[in-house]
Amino acid sequence: SQQGEEDPQALSIQEGENATMNCSYKTSINNLQWYRQNSGRGLVHLILIRSNEREKHSGRLRVTLDTSKKSSSLLITASRAADTASYFCATDFTGGGNKLTFGTGTQLKVEL
Amino acid sequence: EPEVTQTPSHQVTQMGQEVILRCVPISNHLYFYWYRQILGQKVEFLVSFYNNEISEKSEIFDDQFSVERPDGSNFTLKIRSTKLEDSAMYFCASSADRGGFYGYTFGSGTRLTVV
Numbered sequence: 001s002q003q004g005e006e007d008p009q010a011l012s013i014q015e016g017e018n019a020t021m022n023c024s025y026k027t028s029i030n031n032l033q034w035y036r037q038n039s040g041r042g043l044v045h046l047i048l049i050r051s052n053e054r055e056k057h058s059g060r061l062r063v064t065l066d067t068s069k070k071s072s073s074l075l076i077t078a079s080r081a082a083d084t085a086s087y088f089c090a091t092d093f094t095g096g097g098n099k100l101t102f103g104t105g106t107q108l109k110v111e112l
Numbered sequence: 113e114p115e116v117t118q119t120p121s122h123q124v125t126q127m128g129q130e131v132i133l134r135c136v137p138i139s140n141h142l143y144f145y146w147y148r149q150i151l152g153q154k155v156e157f158l159v160s161f162y163n164n165e166i167s168e169k170s171e172i173f174d175d176q177f178s179v180e181r182p183d184g185s186n187f188t189l190k191i192r193s194t195k196l197e198d199s200a201m202y203f204c205a206s207s208a209d210r211g212g213f214y215g216y217t218f219g220s221g222t223r224l225t226v227v
Contacts (some may be wrong), residue, residue: 033215043155043203044221050213090154097168098143098210102155 005103005110006089017077021106023089024069028091032065033100034074037086046074046087081109114138118204120217125194125226133189133222135204144187145205145216146179148172155203161187162210194226 006023013019023032034046049056049065049072056063064073076083086107090100117136125131137144159169161179176198178190187206191198196209204219 031213035218040201040223043218045215045217048215052166071118085115089156094136096205099145099157099170100147100166100216101157102147104154 004053006087006106008106009104010107010109011040013079014081015079015081015110015112017079017110019079019108019110020072021087021108023072023074025032025089025091025093025101025103026070027071028094029067030094032063032072033090034063034072034093035088035090036101037088039085043088066111074107079108081110081112084108084110114217116206116217116219118202122220122223125224125227127186127196128193130134130192131194131224133191133202133204135187135189135219136185137187137204137206138208138217139185141206141208141217143186143207143210144168144179144181145207146189147203147218148200149203149221150197150200151155158189159180159201160207161190191224194224196226199224199226 006070029051031050033048034041037043047058047063049063060077066071089103090103115155142159147155149155157170159173160167176192179215187217199225201221205216207216
């Protein structure tokens, strides 16, 4: 079945460093999206990359997509303590109807 | 920025009781969804809704669950005869188009605790 799996499961960095999270999936997608979730809170949409796109930027976020490897990465540059959260990739896969399949998430902790 | 609003933020209910979770999607969105997240687990798709009917549902969405758009603004999830394992965070989402070409907007969730 279609799944998104992120790695690492947990990441701890110092403020100012860059954080990179990866996501792998199994079948063809229409688009891939990244979401952030602060502990016990709602899902915040960060960025969407379509299957015909390879890279996208939004502020301090950079997302890449490699459809040949069925993988994506999320880079957060110059991290801040406020970036501490869980980050999920979610795929809208081809033929999957209009729904998202979420990954297991990466817990990012940014320390002062 | 437009928001998806969910109420209540927390609900505690006795096992066997019925609960209704409420959502106000973004006004010009046409597609509506419910997802749930059991503590420590993945966010899971429950159901999608378009043009006043269910367009897709997951295996989780059995006869215990129902959705309704009772008026032009609200979108509700009803869980009949709640079970302990229904305890989870329930998220409502909406999108302007099928497939979320422009992304989905999620609400902040309702934390349901069944005791």
